[in-house]
Amino acid sequence: MKKSMKSVIMIIFLAIPSLFYAQKTIETITIKTSAQCDMCKKTLEKAMAYEKGVKSSSLEVSSAVLSVEFNPKKTTPDKIRKAVSDVGYDADEVKADPKAYDNLPDCCKKGGHQ
Numbered sequence: 001m002k003k004s005m006k007s008v009i010m011i012i013f014l015a016i017p018s019l020f021y022a023q024k025t026i027e028t029i030t031i032k033t034s035a036q037c038d039m040c041k042k043t044l045e046k047a048m049a050y051e052k053g054v055k056s057s058s059l060e061v062s063s064a065v066l067s068v069e070f071n072p073k074k075t076t077p078d079k080i081r082k083a084v085s086d087v088g089y090d091a092d093e094v095k096a097d098p099k100a101y102d103n104l105p106d107c108c109k110k111g112g113h114q
């Protein structure tokens with residue numbers, strides 16, 4: 001076997017565990033929000049898409065629970081809750097930013113739905 005081939009194989013073997021490690025660094029949190037409707041879902045998921053360190057997010061409208069996959073090396077649950085608050089929604093114990101909340105459409109304000 002050629003020496004260069006050997007080193008390629010070595011690199012592959014070294015790379016495999018680091019791939020597994022990289023996957024493990026993704027964590028998931030669920031945040032209870034004050035979201036009301038599909039528009040809230042879009043607003044929140046869009047905000048999460050722009051949030052540093054967030055891999056993906058999904059809001060379940062019926063329960064208003066936002067699930068966020070994030071890289072704990074790049075962000076923290078507190079920063080994610082703050083980002084939710086910044087677009088006008090409560091995030092667990094973090095209250096919505098009042099100005100952002102005022103700018104929400106009526107249907108997105110608490111009790112606006114149903």
Ligand SMILES: [Cu+2]
Pocket residue numbers: 035036037038039040041107108109
């Ligand atoms: Cu809404």
